[in-house]
Amino acid sequence: TYGDKYPELKTPEGRTKALKRGQWATSELIAYLGLCEQLNLDPLNQKGSFSGAMGPGQFMPTSFVRYGVDGDADGVRNPFSMNDMLASIANYLTLAGWDSASETAQRQAVWSYNHHEVYVNSVLNLAAELASPPADPAVPGVTPAPAIEPAATPAPAAAPAVTTVQ
Secondary structure, three states: OOHHHHHHHHOOOHHHHHHHHHHHHHHHHHHHHHHHHHHOOOOOOOEOOOOOOOOOOEHHHHHHHOOOOOOOOOOOOOOOOOOHHHHHHHHHHOOOOOOOHHHHHHHHHHHHHOOOOOHHHHHHHHHHHHHHHHOOOOOOOOOOOOOOOOOOOOOOOOOOOOOOOO
């Protein structure tokens, strides 16, 4: 039977968790279908992650609906457009409290998106590397920015709500 294949559904907690995941998945599907309709895309031909994240920014459909920005001023918010994706990521991080002058604020903003230290440290190291001039052996004194040391990341005080599956 179905319960034998999924024993966690035999408990009230398991059924509650499954119902919550089902509601989450339904809301993502509805948002995805709405985006496909707006963009005149065939929903069966789009590529994304196994969990439904789409486009180069890997936004979940409901997150793109919430935080997506028209970055190229063509009148369309498109999660598959590089300009829109970059503007949307910047919008999300800004709303999550990103402050270029504060590593703590940067850490909290990235943490609001992904609650994993390795991810947060990787993003901040990449941001520091991109912000610094490239190392050029022909130019004395030009070196890349030092790597940011891993630190404990506190949960953000008022970060945007991002729907995730537990």
